[in-house]
Amino acid sequence: MSEPPIAATHLKKYYQVHHKEPGLGGSLKSFFRRKYRDVKAVDDISFEIAAGEIVGFLGPNGAGKTTTLKMLSGLLYPSGGRARVLGFTPNERQPAYLRRMTLVMGQKQQLNWDLPAIETFLVNQAIYEIPDDVYRKTLDELTELLALASLLKKQVRKLSLGERMKCELAAALLHQPQVLFLDEPTIGLDVTMQTKIREFVAEYNRRYQATVILTSHYMADVTALCKRVIVIDHGKLMYDGGLEELAARMAPHKLLRVELASAVDGQNLARYGEVVKAEGQRVELLAPRSKISETAARLLAELPVVDVTIQDPPIEDVITRVFEEAARARQADAAEEAAEDD
Amino acid sequence: MFKYFKLLGIFWKFSVLRELEYRANFLTNAFMSVFWLFWGIIGTTIFFAHSDTLGGWTYEQVLVVLGLYTMFLGIMEAFFRPNITEMIEQVRVGTFDFVLVKPVNAQFYASFHSLTMWRLADVVAGAGLILYALRAMGLTPTPMQWLAFALLLAVALILVYCIWLGMMTMSFWFVKIDNFAELFYAFYETGRFPISVYSGLLRAFLTFVIPIAFITTFPASALMALLDPMELLIGLGLAFLLLGFTNRLWRFAVRSYASASS
Amino acid sequence: MRKLFVKYLVLTRRGITVQLEYRMAMAIWILSASFPLVMMAVWLSLAQNGPVGDFSAGDFVGYYLLSFYVRQMTAVWVAWELDYDIRHGDLNTKLLHPLQPIHEYISFNLADKAIRGILFTPVVIALALLLPQIQIAPTPSNLVFFVLALTGAWILRYLAQFSLGMFTFWFSQALVLTDVFWMLYLLFGGSVAPLELLPEPLQTIAFYLPFRFMLSFPVEILMGRLTTPEILNGMIISALWCLGLFGAYRLLWARGIRHFGAFGA
Known part of the structure; x- marks a missing residue:
């Protein structure tokens, strides 16, 4: 395959937010004449990811990580630029594409609360049209990798948060996707469970040669899994390269x-x-x-x-430093612009 | 196409399993179906204590309308209500994204993946009442009448689906409003009686704008040789139009949802 | 007593702000209460060729206009609140406040009543004056009786629904009781038909049940269909029902809370 599995070229996502002054007066004013302001959630980001890579997205809250993931998974239409995943344009949401990717959101769950996870798996089997033998084989593998055997037949609401996350992952991977978008997969889990999930992602990546994009608040996830990181701040790509070079360059x-x-x-x-x-x-x-x-x-x-x-100073500190410096630079720019305006 | 029938089977099996977790629901629902039906019959009887006809319809004829009202109430509560409830929740929490990344038509998934089986008791009760009323009148509909009835039933199903699809579409825009369905039921209440009971504007409104007449009155007419063929034609046209319109609305809403959420 | 009054004021004020926040949802709930209007339409179709019993077409319009008003001004949904709070454990928070939880629930309802009162009272008065068919000319004493009966109707509905709602302490499907209660209310309270028009034996049954005092009684007073002794008589029966339901509330609450404390939700 000549085309890399994931490519973003000048990807942009702008929102129009209307701007209201506080109070009733402000409400009335904005009723008649609305002031709009562009929020640049993702502002001209380009990168390519090769098959089998695990790449970490880093950035503070609201930096544009999730927005980028959503554009790549086809949930959002880009305002500009182009996303290509596995040769598809994600937002067309063609079934052939959807069958080859998966999205896991650590804060949201797709498993039904009242039933054992295995029932949701069966529904997914039908939705993804997985043949019985393949389904059984994959399920066996996932069961072994994630140690699910005792969990599958328990009602989901009786599982612990970590156990539930393991089931969520299995549900998302039954169709053996080649591209994984993992948005905060370890959020809220204790350290041992985080490690287990991490080991699993590494193992899945090795076994299936899957391409993975991961966002996480826990640097440990990123340092353990990703050789390469993409740092996004205020919608802009700040850095794209090896984790060690990041430390060297930023610190x-x-x-x-x-x-x-x-x-x-x-x-x-x-x-x-x-x-x-x-x-x-x-x-x-x-x-x-x-x-x-x-x-x-x-x-x-x-x-x-x-x-x-x-x-080397701890990577958390390095990253924090990078964002602080970026913020300072932005303020300086803004000050300069203001000065020019006068 | 075949895939979708298979999916429907799996969705419903899933829902049934989920409901079996709450077995007490079965008894209460069955009880309520019967209670509600008798309540409706008693209510109707009160009017006939003062008159021989209601909007030109006899007691038994009105019971057929009431039977259809009960049937469709059951259909809506069994097939549509659980889906709209779930979708509102999914849009609010953000898990609707999981629906959109599945390789299956999102409208199909959102519309049909849940079922509240117990409410089918209303469908049975309503059908029973229709058969009872027909027998009490000594009526045996001709094959042509059954055919017209079947067609109008299909029209009614499509109209009901369109109305609920429209309400589901609204939940993309009005996340906080979880009681649209109640508002519709306020109008549906009029369907207990033949449309001829209502006069003037209200009748036109209930025929063409929120077409309750096509859900209860006209299918009942078809069974009792009261149907004007024009009504069948209008019904088919209306179903066609509304289906096209609500499908478009849904697609538009999904598109704007996808470009607006963050 | 004064302290309780102050608490009520504060809670009711908060309730009003909350309700205004959800005004769209509230508007839909209000619009959803179409049942009396549907019944009115059906009765009007019967009254086209002359009065039904004692009711002319205009009487039906007046009757259902007033019963719409009474229903709005006595609207209660506390069983659903209780059900939610018991299931989700929100009741625990309320139990920690130095105030009987029922007062919190009531003040929220009062906020709603304030809003609906401001909204509907002028509309109903205007309609009664403007529509020529409606002949409602209450005497001042009947107006006073009406307000009393309306308050009684609200208290009855509130206590009854609160008591039924508390069955959620013991079984999860308890809202069914409220649904059944609601249907009986529509039938025997005078919503499906004015009670006078109910055929026997329904009419007799209706006069032995509390539902009349939750809807029909205030309407009958304002329509001038009752003599003063009949009104006073009704007031006494209504007060007795209030006492009875209050006893039921006290008993169920004491036992329910003990059960809740022992088993949780």
Whole structure:
């Protein structure tokens, strides 16, 4: 297949939101003349995803992750640009396309509350026209992978949140989709269950060579599963590439954890780098990546160092930093624009 | 096509299983069907205590109308009400997205995937009342009359479906309004009596705008040789028009839902 | 007592804001109450060729206009609220308030009554004055009696529905009782037909049941169809029904809450 399974070219989604001033006066005003404002939920995003890749979508709430997923899965019509998935235009929602993809939303469930999950599976078997033998084989595999055996015949409302999510995943994967859109699949789950779901997604991806897009609030999901991440903020694509490069690019610093034999005052420490934490003899410093070995050597030579370790700062912090910087840049831009307007 | 019949079977089996979880529903529904039917008969009897005819119809003839009213009440409650209730909830919570990503016609899925089996008791009760009234009058409809009745029944089914589809479509736009169905029932209440009871504008309204007359009065007329063939033709035309219109409305709504939600 | 009054004021005010928030839904509920109008249309078709019993066409219009008004002003849905709150456990929240839950429910209903009163009272008066067929000319004392009877009707409906709603404590299908009650109300309260027009033995039954005092009685007063002794007599019976239903409420509430506490929802 020459075309990549997922491709977005200059994808856009704008909403018109009408703008109302507060109070009755505002209501009346907007009754007669409505002011509209474009909200750019997704603003010119392009990327391609190769077969078998697992890609993480990162971004704060309202960044446009879910909107992008919805356009790719065919639930939303793009306002501009083009989405192609498996050679289809998603919003045409052709059955041939829908049979080859799936959408899992961690916050919403498709299983019926009153009945055991297996009943919903049977309905899905009919909807997706899965032949009996294939159905049985897939169900067996999923049952084994997700350890569903004891859950399938229990009423869904009697399952725990994690058990329910496992059943949700199985229901969404019975037709062996080649493309998976997972929107917050681990939300609200405890750590062990998160790990299990993660392992399952990795295993499914390996077995079926499925292409996966994943959004999650938990960085651990992303670091465990995705070699590649796409960072979206305010509808714009901020970064597309490897997770490690993201850290390198977005965080030009490394973290030095130093243990000292005796306390050193802050001013003295600041000569080596930005002091993140100084609690008596334990100190954390941020130093430029390029000079990291030099800095470490100087520290060892000049201070009573007991131990020193060099680490990448936690990815959460990196991401937060990226978004903060982006916000600052936007504000600066806006200020500049305002200045030009005057 | 065959796929859809098969799906219908599976949907209904699913619904029946779901209902068996609540067995007490069966008794209460059966009880209510019977109670409601007798209530309707007593109500009708009260009017005939003061007159021999109602809108030109005799007591037994009105009972046939009441039978159809009960039947269609059961049909609506069994086939349409659970689906509209569910769809309103799905649109509100956002799980309607799951319906849209399924490789099956969304209108078909949304319209028919739930069934409240117990309410079919009303259909049985209504049919029983029709047969009883026909016997009491000593009427045996001719094959032609049965045919006209069947056609008008089909017309009535289509009209009822269109009305409910229209109400379901509204739930895309008015998420908070879960009592559209109650409003329709307020009009449907008029269907207990032959349309000739109502005068002037109201009659025209109930014939052409919210065509209750085609649901209860005209099929009843067909069985008792009271039907004007024009009514059959108008009914077929109306069903055709309304089906086209509501289908379009639905498609338009799905499109605008897909471009508006976030 | 004063404290309770203040609580009522605050809760009712909140109720009004809530109801205004859902005005579209409320409008639909009001429009859905078409039953009396359908019955009126049917009776009018019978009254075309002369009066039915004691009722001329104009009397039917007046009767159903008033019974529409009485029904609106006594509308109660507390059984559904109770059913919801018991099932979903919302009743627990209400039980934690330092106020008997029934007061919270009632104040919400009063808010609705305030809105409907403002909405319908002028309309009904205007229609009664404008439509020439309607001949309603109540004496001042009958007006006072009407207001009393209307209040009584609301209290009766409220207590009865509250009591029936509480059966949800014990079995999940309890709303059926409310449905049955509703049908009996339509038949024996004077909605299907004015009670005078009910054939025997329905008429006799109707006079022994409480439903008359929930709908027909205030209407009869305002239509001038009752003598003062008849009105006073009715008032006494109505008050006795109120007492009886209040007793039922107290008993069911005490036992229901104990059951709720023991088993939950």
